[in-house]
Amino acid sequence: MVAENHTTEKNINVTLRVWRQAGPSQPGKFVEYKASNCNPNMSFFEMLDVVNEELTHAGEEPIAFAHDCREGICGTCNLVIDGKPHGPHKGVATCQTYMRSFADGAVITVEPFRAKPFPVIKDLITDRSAFDKIQQAGGFISVRTGAPQDANAIPVAKDAADLAMDAAQCIGCGACVAACKNASAMLFVAAKVSQFSLLPQGQPERDQRVLAMVAKMDELGFGSCTNQYECSAACPKLISHDFIARMNRDYIAATFRQTFKPKSAAVAGGA
């Protein structure tokens, strides 16, 4: 998604209000810092790097923030900038936010993603391991290495593959959860469920996957969908909330089949 930007060539000065929190069980608070003479082509993180250099020189502890690839794909970054997960622009991650998006003299509030299942570890870093747990509950196709048939033996209609790819783009950042007033993880779970349910390879485990992943999501304290679609709006990959509807259909169908589908009485075993 191409963002519309202020086209300014002039360097700018901004004031940051940054959430500082020493540890998980300690209280946090906003602290103000100045970021002066920022080149508009600097990324938001490069601006924070400079602020951190200054803090280090001043003998203070730099602001801890999560980042890695800095190109919008690893999903590590997780800042709420002025109340919006990943900042002012649609369809980008925090690391792809540039200073040209801010006006000279702006006061910018910077917080971590906030959700009960994502506790703060320090400053702007949160623990999002809940997503791994949901994935472990069923976010996979149970295929052993070395067993598969030739790749072209499973034709997949281009439309289905393209739609599955739209869902599969999820970077696992958790902005959908942070944007939702219920801290729902429906978009994250729906993206994974839909990717597999759209593909022939995903059919054998389709029912148990959606049931297990939804149950785990609920167990970990994520809320229910509010149908306001803040999740899609905040998603750096603009994953559509249509996938939530698709997951809901899958879920209902799976629940029925779970109840009424005949099951083999045989138990495992044999020679």
Place this chain on the structure above:
Amino acid sequence: MAKLESKIPSGPLADKWSSYKSGALKLVNPANKRKYEVIVVGAGLAGASAAATLAELGYKVKCFVFHDTPRRAHSIAAQGGINAAKNYQNDGDSVHRLYYDTIKGGDYRAREANVHRLAEVSVNIIDQCVAQGVPFAREYGGLLANRSFGGAQVSRTFYARGQTGQQLLLGAYSALMKEAGRGAVSVHPFEEMCDLVVVDGQAKGIITRNLVSGEIQRWSADAVILATGGYGNVFNLSTYARGSNATAIWRAYKRGACFANPCFTQIHPTCIPVSGDYQSKLTLMSESLRNDGRIWVPKNAADCDKNPNDIPEDARDYYLERIYPSFGNLAPRDVSSRAAMRMCDEGRGVGPGKRGVYLDFADAIQRLTEDGVRERYGNLFDIYHEITNENAYKQPMRIYPAVHYTMGGLWVDYNLMSNVPGLFVLGEANFSDHGANRLGASALMQGLADGYFVIPYTIGDYLATQKPGSRPKIDRSEFAQAEENVRGINNRLLGINGRETVASFHKRLGHIMWENCGMARTKASLEKALKLIPELRAEFWQNVKVPGTGATLNQSLENASRVADYMELGELLCRDALTREESCGGHFREEYQYPDGECKRDDDNFGHVAAWEYQGDDKTPVRNVEALNYEFTKMSVRSYK
């Protein structure tokens, strides 16, 4: 001197791997497999695929990552695709052709047997990934689509839009989560490996620091696998993630594992140029863009400041098409990068600082329409726009080479085991398959080949020699000593309390490396670097400032410990580059070139692998040599003309 036995099986090239697998490799029976514990460090393509597959086989696996979750590894950022010799396009591809392209692309500095095995298993990788639900691009008939990539004249690259690495990694991650869910793998996030534990000459454990709690812990195992990626961040500015680091392999080197061909580093030709001093990383524009984009600079230096759209066709120099007519814009990475550098050195570069060339899609848009180009590369055009605020549908992209990959790495034998028994090294962290230059779309192939299809067979050959249940207890002195070493490094860094930040030292080191050991190297520049780096290192250990303590999350300490390793690795890299008196692939020594600027190899004196062996701090490492015996393919002059 280390003993470097490559263990390459005898016999015809095409039969080596299959007969080795079925005949020579020892097996571990299923009941014994669960008695062995294997440590996997890293969960990129190689690490995640290895951890998942070994767990499927029945081994007990512990997987360590410094990230908050295994899905973050930088394999995720690979854009363009993955090669496989499927010949689905019916364009004459075969295992042998992929083998040949790869070994030629590597400028004849890789082992024939390793590369052939890679080409063989490439076809299994695609099968595996499709079965996992990786949504590769499809044709309307439902079959898999392909595109072409640099260094090849066939279309054998499978892709998932511009996010192939992400999709393959998430496939491997899903397999890892499947195994973690059933308790076969325990995943340890935020846990950074800081030392290797060697007991009686064999790798039997690691020491980690928990990046959240600061706790330093000992872990014992029957074998240790490192899949921790490359060391390109020694240059500071690169396309690597900021967190990518060499600490695991470097500290293993200091425990006796040989480091092979460190000077083989890859500079990728199509990255977004540097825009300012604050720059923290460089962003790649996928090589796949060269399928449809045309690279040019103005013929006259006087035109460089003009709007590119105002420069008429006959005043443009499409230099890759001119110099390399048969491969054109798809010349291999090292060749394309150096050509861009030469154009800029001639004063014909464009953009700020005149370090850039144009990558132009005007012809492609005419041929395919703007929507057609958007369908193929839309996300890359968006990234370009985000960073530069320029619209590449309307004006050409500006690109310039940047550090992207390291072909060198820890030395491994045909089993992917280092010279320290029990220590295996996979993916970019090892040196094995790409020689002096890696072709595009081959990194993903190698990472997954190593993890899914090589290590599951070869690790058994080692474990079968180890008595089940014989792994050492963590109260042994070797563990205590390694833990002390880690504590010592961290305490020293925290105690200096100097005046210069870690980031500033990293920047200065990167500058020395790029200027003196970057795209072109000379004896003089390398000797200069070998003087500057030890000086900078001494200054680092006297004047670095690391705030905070070791007992909590402390990103300054994490970085300081990684940069401390780069300060040593950078020196070894330059030493290797100085000693290798030839040009090959990504290693270009200006003294050794043909009149047209191409690499001049010296097969008689340097047709070998250089594997450096640590001798102690402040001592010159020993340069061991493994001869490369080309039995089947002739080492010839690499030509893409």
